[in-house]
Amino acid sequence: MNINQIKKDFPIYNQKINGMIPIYMDSACVTLKPNQVIKAINKYYKEFPACAGRSGHTYGRKVTEEINHARKIMQDFIRAKRKEEIVFTRNTTEGINLIANSLNLKSGDTVLTSDKEHNSNLIPFQLLQEKGIIHKIFNFGDIEDFKSKLTEDVKLVSTVFTSNLDGTSQPIEEMIRLAHKDKSLILVDGAQAVPHKEINVKKLDADFLVFSGHKMLGPSGTGVLYGKLHLLEELKPFLVGGDTVKNSTYTGYEPEDIPERFEAGLQNYAGIIGLAEAAEYLKKIGMKNIEKHEYKLNQYISGKLIDMGITLLGDTDPSKRGGIISFNIKGVHHHEVAGILNESSNIMIRSGMHCVHSWFNKHGLDGSARISLYLYNTKEECDILIEEIRKIKKFTE
Amino acid sequence: MICILAMIVFGILGIFSATHRKIALEAFDCVFRRVTLRKCETGLDKRLKSQITGKLMRKNPTVARFTFRHFEGISWFFTVIFIVSIIYTGIGGYNYYLYGNCNGPNEDGFCIFDPLGSNSKVSTAQTEASCSVEPQTKESLSLENVNLESFPKIDQGAENDVVFIGCYACPYTRDSYPTIKKLAERQDVNFIFAHLPVKEDTRFISNILNCINEVDSKKFVEFNDELFSTDVSVLRNEDYLLKVVEKIGLDKEAIRQCSDTERIQNLTRLQISEIQKTGIYGTPTVFINGDVVVGPKPYRVYKRLLK
Numbered sequence: 001m002n003i004n005q006i007k008k009d010f011p012i013y014n015q016k017i018n019g020m021i022p023i024y025m026d027s028a029c030v031t032l033k034p035n036q037v038i039k040a041i042n043k044y045y046k047e048f049p050a051c052a053g054r055s056g057h058t059y060g061r062k063v064t065e066e067i068n069h070a071r072k073i074m075q076d077f078i079r080a081k082r083k084e085e086i087v088f089t090r091n092t093t094e095g096i097n098l099i100a101n102s103l104n105l106k107s108g109d110t111v112l113t114s115d116k117e118h119n120s121n122l123i124p125f126q127l128l129q130e131k132g133i134i135h136k137i138f139n140f141g142d143i144e145d146f147k148s149k150l151t152e153d154v155k156l157v158s159t160v161f162t163s164n165l166d167g168t169s170q171p172i173e174e175m176i177r178l179a180h181k182d183k184s185l186i187l188v189d190g191a192q193a194v195p196h197k198e199i200n201v202k203k204l205d206a207d208f209l210v211f212s213g214h215k216m217l218g219p220s221g222t223g224v225l226y227g228k229l230h231l232l233e234e235l236k237p238f239l240v241g242g243d244t245v246k247n248s249t250y251t252g253y254e255p256e257d258i259p260e261r262f263e264a265g266l267q268n269y270a271g272i273i274g275l276a277e278a279a280e281y282l283k284k285i286g287m288k289n290i291e292k293h294e295y296k297l298n299q300y301i302s303g304k305l306i307d308m309g310i311t312l313l314g315d316t317d318p319s320k321r322g323g324i325i326s327f328n329i330k331g332v333h334h335h336e337v338a339g340i341l342n343e344s345s346n347i348m349i350r351s352g353m354h355c356v357h358s359w360f361n362k363h364g365l366d367g368s369a370r371i372s373l374y375l376y377n378t379k380e381e382c383d384i385l386i387e388e389i390r391k392i393k394k395f396t397e
Numbered sequence: 398m399i400c401i402l403a404m405i406v407f408g409i410l411g412i413f414s415a416t417h418r419k420i421a422l423e424a425f426d427c428v429f430r431r432v433t434l435r436k437c438e439t440g441l442d443k444r445l446k447s448q449i450t451g452k453l454m455r456k457n458p459t460v461a462r463f464t465f466r467h468f469e470g471i472s473w474f475f476t477v478i479f480i481v482s483i484i485y486t487g488i489g490g491y492n493y494y495l496y497g498n499c500n501g502p503n504e505d506g507f508c509i510f511d512p513l514g515s516n517s518k519v520s521t522a523q524t525e526a527s528c529s530v531e532p533q534t535k536e537s538l539s540l541e542n543v544n545l546e547s548f549p550k551i552d553q554g555a556e557n558d559v560v561f562i563g564c565y566a567c568p569y570t571r572d573s574y575p576t577i578k579k580l581a582e583r584q585d586v587n588f589i590f591a592h593l594p595v596k597e598d599t600r601f602i603s604n605i606l607n608c609i610n611e612v613d614s615k616k617f618v619e620f621n622d623e624l625f626s627t628d629v630s631v632l633r634n635e636d637y638l639l640k641v642v643e644k645i646g647l648d649k650e651a652i653r654q655c656s657d658t659e660r661i662q663n664l665t666r667l668q669i670s671e672i673q674k675t676g677i678y679g680t681p682t683v684f685i686n687g688d689v690v691v692g693p694k695p696y697r698v699y700k701r702l703l704k
C-alpha cells in the first residue's frame with residue numbers, strides 16, 4: 001500500500017491553506033473523495049443524465065445499466081448473496097429509519113440498543129415508544145449485559161458495530177449469534193465498520209446492515225441498507241410513491257420488486273455510481289491493508305498521547321479502536337483543541353459529542369476531541385499532529 | 398469577555414457585511430446568556446479563543462501559550478480599551494461637530510474627522526512690526542478693552558456681534574472668507590472686519606481700506622470680495638488695488654492720496670495695536686458674542702455661537 005501514490009488520487013491535497021497542505025483527520029464524519037469517484041459522478045452528469053428504470057431511451061437504458069452494475073459492486077463489496085439485498089439509501093440514518101418503520105413491530109415488542117449508539121440509532125426507537133414499543137438499553141460491548149437483556153420480547157436488536165465515539169468495536173458476530181438464538185432480528189450499524197474492515201454479511205449473518213457512502217470515499221448523501229431477501233420481502237415500505245410500485249388504481253397498487261420497492265422517488269444516480277466507484281477503489285487497495293494501516297497509525301498516535309498523560313476514550317488497546325482516537329486534554333476544552341489544531345496547522349479533527357449525546361450525558365462529559373484516520377493519512381501527518389498536541393498540552397503546564 | 402468585544406467589533410463590521418452580522422448576533426446571544434448567568438451556548442468564545450491561539454501558535458508557541466492562559470484577562474484589557482476608545486471617538490465626533498476639531502474649541506491636535514487639520518490651520522499673527530514678548534495662548538483671547546470703533550462694520554442693531562480678524566494675504570483667512578461672508582450677510586448679525594496686516598508690506602492695504610471706509614462705510618464688503626477672490630500675488634501691487642477702488646465706484650486718486658496721509662497711517666497703527674490687545678496668535682480669529690473661534694471652521698461651528 002503506497003500512501004504517497006494514494007494521496008495523488010485525492011485532489012484536495014493539491015490545495016494549500018495558509019501555505020500548508022491540509023491534514024484531514026475527520027474521516028469518521030465524511031471522507032475525502034478520490035479523482036476516480038469524482039470522475040464517475042461527472043460521467044453521469046456529462047454523458048447520460050437521465051432516469052433509471054422509467055425511461056426506455058438510450059440514456060435511460062444506460063443509467064439503468066449503471067445502477068444495476070453499482071448494485072452488483074456493492075453486493076460484492078459486502079459479499080451479499082444477491083444483489084436484490086442491496087437497497088440504496090441516502091445514508092445510514094435513512095437505512096435505520098427504514099427498518100424501524102417498516103418492520104412489523106407491535107405494541108409490547110422490544111427493541112434493544114446499546115448505550116453508545118449514534119443518535120441515528122437511538123431516536124427512531126424513541127419515537128416508536130409512542131406506539132407502545134419498548135426500548136431497552138444494554139452496555140456497549142458487555143456480552144453478559146447483552147445476554148441478560150436479550151429476553152423473549154426482544155424483536156429487534158439494533159446496534160453499532162464500531163463506535164464512532166471512540167472507535168471500539170463490539171464482538172458483533174457473537175452478538176448476532178445470540179440474537180438469533182433468541183429469535184430476534186439484528187440490525188448492524190456499520191457506518192464506522194464497512195469503510196474500515198472487510199465485511200462478509202453471509203458469514204456475519206446479520207439480518208440488516210446499514211452504512212453510508214460518504215464515510216467510504218463515496219459521494220455525500222449516499223448509503224446502503226443490506227437486508228436478507230426474505231426479510232426485505234416481509235417489510236412494509238414506509239416511503240412510497242414513484243418507482244416503488246408497478247401499477248396503481250385509485251384504490252390500490254401493485255408493489256415494485258425488491259429492492260426498488262424501497263427506493264422511493266428519483267434516486268441520486270450520480271451518487272450511486274460514485275459510491276460503486278469508491279467501493280471498487282477500496283477493494284483494489286484491499287480492506288485488510290486499510291485496516292492494518294489505520295491500526296499502525298492509531299497505535300503510533302495513541303502511544304504518544306498516552307505518554308504525554310492524555311486520557312483516551314474507549315479501549316486503551318489501539319487494535320480495538322480502528323482508526324479513531326478520542327481524547328481530552330485536561331485544562332483545554334475539546335473545541336479549543338480542535339480549533340487550535342485547525343488554525344495552527346490545518347489539522348482537521350472533530351470535537352463535541354459526535355452525535356452520541358446520550359453516552360456523554362450519562363458519563364457527565366461534555367464531549368471529546370476525535371481524530372479519525374483513513375487510508376490517505378501518513379505517519380508524517382501523525383508526527384505533525386502529535387507535535388501540535390504536545391504544544392497545546394504545554395498550555396496547561 | 399471576548400464575546401462583548403466580538404459583539405461590538407462584529408456589530409460595527411456587521412453594518413457592512415452579513416457574515417459579520419451573524420457573528421455579532423452569536424456574540425450578542427452569548428453576552429445575553431452570560432448576563433443572565435447562563436452558559437454561552439454558541440461556542441463562540443471557544444472558537445475565537447482557539448482561532449487566536451492557533452494563529453499565534455504558528456508564529457510563536459510561547460506567545461500562544463501566554464495568550465491561552467491569560468485569555469480572559471487579555472479580553473478584558475482589550476474590551477476596556479475598546480470601550481474607552483469608543484467613548485473618546487464619541488467625544489471627538491461631538492467636539493468636531495461643535496468646534497470643527499475633535500479635541501475641543503480652538504484645539505489644533507490631530508483629528509480623525511479632519512485628518513488634514515484644515516479646520517485648525519492658522520497663519521501666525523505675529524506682525525513683523527509687533528514685538529510681543531510672550532507668545533499668546535487660546536485662553537488669553539478676549540475683546541476686553543479693545544476699541545473696535547474705527548474698523549469697518551455693518552451695524553444693524555442686531556443681537557449678535559461678530560468680529561472677524563484676518564489678513565488679506567494669509568491663506569487660512571482667505572479659506573475662511575466665503576463662510577464668514579455668509580455669516581456677515583445674516584440679518585441677525587452686526588459684523589466688524591479688522592484687518593491685521595501680518596506682513597509689513599501689506600500694511601498699505603489697511604490704509605486704503607480705512608480710506609474707503611471713511612468715504613463710504615458700506616463699500617468695504619465689495620472691496621473684500623474682490624481682494625479675497627483674486628490671486629494673492631497681486632495684493633502687493635498698489636495699481637491693482639486702486640483699480641479695485643475704481644471698480645467699486647470710488648475715486649482712486651482721492652483714496653490714494655488719503656492713504657498716504659499721516660492721519661490714516663496713524664489710524665492703521667492704532668488699529669493694529671488694538672487688534673494685538675485681543676491676544677491674537679493666528680488668523681483667522683473670529684469673536685462671536687464673546688466666544689472665540691480660531692482657524693477656518695465649518696459654518697455650523699460659527700452658527701452655533703449665534704443667539
Ligand SMILES: Cc1ncc(COP(=O)(O)O)c(C=O)c1O
Binds near residue numbers: 094191212
Ligand atoms: C456509527 C454511526 N452511525 C450512524 C451514523 C449516521 O450516519 P449518516 O449521517 O451518514 O446517516 C454515523 C455518522 O457519523 C455513525 O458514525
